[in-house]
Amino acid sequence: IRTPEMPMDDVSGSGKPLMLDAENEYWYDRDTNTIYVYDPAEEYSIGLGGRFINMTDADFVTLEGLTFINNTARAISVRNSEDVTLDDVTISGVGSCVEVTGSSDGFTARNCEFSRFTGNAFQIGVTTHRTMLESNRIVIDNNYIHDFGDSTVFANQAIKDGAYGTVISHNHIKHSPNGAIELGMLSTIEYNVFDNLMTCTQDFGIIYTWNAISGSRQNHIRYNLFTNMEGTQAYGNYMDDFSQDQYIYGNI
Numbered sequence: 001i002r003t004p005e006m007p008m009d010d011v012s013g014s015g016k017p018l019m020l021d022a023e024n025e026y027w028y029d030r031d032t033n034t035i036y037v038y039d040p041a042e043e044y045s046i047g048l049g050g051r052f053i054n055m056t057d058a059d060f061v062t063l064e065g066l067t068f069i070n071n072t073a074r075a076i077s078v079r080n081s082e083d084v085t086l087d088d089v090t091i092s093g094v095g096s097c098v099e100v101t102g103s104s105d106g107f108t109a110r111n112c113e114f115s116r117f118t119g120n121a122f123q124i125g126v127t128t129h130r131t132m133l134e135s136n137r138i139v140i141d142n143n144y145i146h147d148f149g150d151s152t153v154f155a156n157q158a159i160k161d162g163a164y165g166t167v168i169s170h171n172h173i174k175h176s177p178n179g180a181i182e183l184g185m186l187s188t189i190e191y192n193v194f195d196n197l198m199t200c201t202q203d204f205g206i207i208y209t210w211n212a213i214s215g216s217r218q219n220h221i222r223y224n225l226f227t228n229m230e231g232t233q234a235y236g237n238y239m240d241d242f243s244q245d246q247y248i249y250g251n252i
Contacts, residue, residue, distance in 0.1 A: 051077050056102075059083055069093050074119070082106045092116045100163075101125045106137040114143065114158075118150045124184065125162040135165020135186060142170045149178035157182050157208065168192065179238075182208045187219045194226045198234040205238020209246055217245040224251045 052068045053076045055061065062085040068075045070093040078084050080102040086109040091097045096119030100107050104126050114121040121143075126136050138161075145158045158173050161184040172193045173180045177200035181189060194206045206229070207221055226236040237248050 051075065053077070055079065055081055055084065057081060061085070062087060063089055066090070067092075071095070074099050077101070078104055078107060080104060084108075086110070086112055088112065090114075091121075095119050096123060097121045099123045099125070100138065104136070108139045108141070109143060110139070110141045112143045114145045115147045117148050119156065120160050121145045121148065121158045123160045123162075124166065125160075136163040138163045138166040140166070140168045140171065144172050144174075146172070146174040147176070149176035157204075161187055163187075173197065179204050179208055180206045182210075183219045185217055185219070189219065189221045190223050192224045194224065194236070196228040196230065199230060205235040205240075207237045208240065209238070209243045210240040217243075219246055221246065221248045222250045226251065 051073050052071065053063070055077060056079045058078075059082045061081070061083075063076075064085075064087045067090040069091075072095050074096040075091045075094045076086070076098045078098070078100045081104050083106040084100075084104070085107075086098070089109075089112045091112070091114045093116045095117065097114045097117055098109065098121065100122070101124075107124075109122065122140060124136075124138055126138075140159060148158060149156055156178040157180055158176070158178075159168060159181045161168070161182060163184050164186050166184055166187040168181060168187065168189045170191050172195065174193075174195040174197070176197050178198070180192075180194050180197055183189070189207060197206050198204065206226060207224075209217075209219065221237060229236065236251065237246075239246055
């Protein structure tokens with residue numbers, strides 16, 4: 001997103017160049033995949049409390065190379081959408097970062113950086129649950145999530161997974177009074193680094209499972225590194241009430 005006062009090709013056929021010279025005007029350059037907007041204050045912003053992007057019934061969408069900062073609400077909401085990808089997206093200073101809900105299926109976040117949020121980096125709450133042999137195709141891979149959370153909020157975590165078959169891999173999650181992941185069902189958590197988490201929160205875990213009766217079961221937690229665990233109850237894997245069918249191996 002850029003904000004210059006620049007000429008545009010005339011789509012009316014008059015042969016005269018047009019200018020971005022009024023508020024709320026914009027132009028999408030398909031050749032360079034760039035949105036140009038005019039803002040006399042030389043900045044592009046929305047009111048506090050509104051989401052930066054609210055996506056409903058949208059399929060095959062990729063957000064790449066964007067930065068979202070300073071908002072009290074959730075930055076991105078994805079609802080009833082399929083095959084949405086976040087690639088190299090930066091989010092900082094928000095209430096929560098990304099919410100995936102409804103009948104959404106096929107969501108990927110990779111190479112992103114999320115920091116300074118008080119809620120969740122990802123809240124996955126899809127309602128279209130699959131059979132034991134299928135998944136919701138949620139992949140959270142190779143992201144840097146750091147300096148987040150609120151010591152006054154119990155059981156808050158970077159990733160709250162409420163889907164089937166989520167893959168959470170190769171992420172670096174660092175510096176928080178809270179935990180990292182609350183698991184869903186049939187999830188795979190592998191090759192992540194969990195660094196200096198759970199510094200204040202108690203009766204919780206860096207990776208947390210609870211109430212397998214309603215779905216948190218048959219997860220594979222493997223080959224992860226837990227380091228700088230300095231909290232009074234900084235458990236790496238916390239299997240709370242009714243947890244069962246959890247496969248935990250190869251972690252350090």
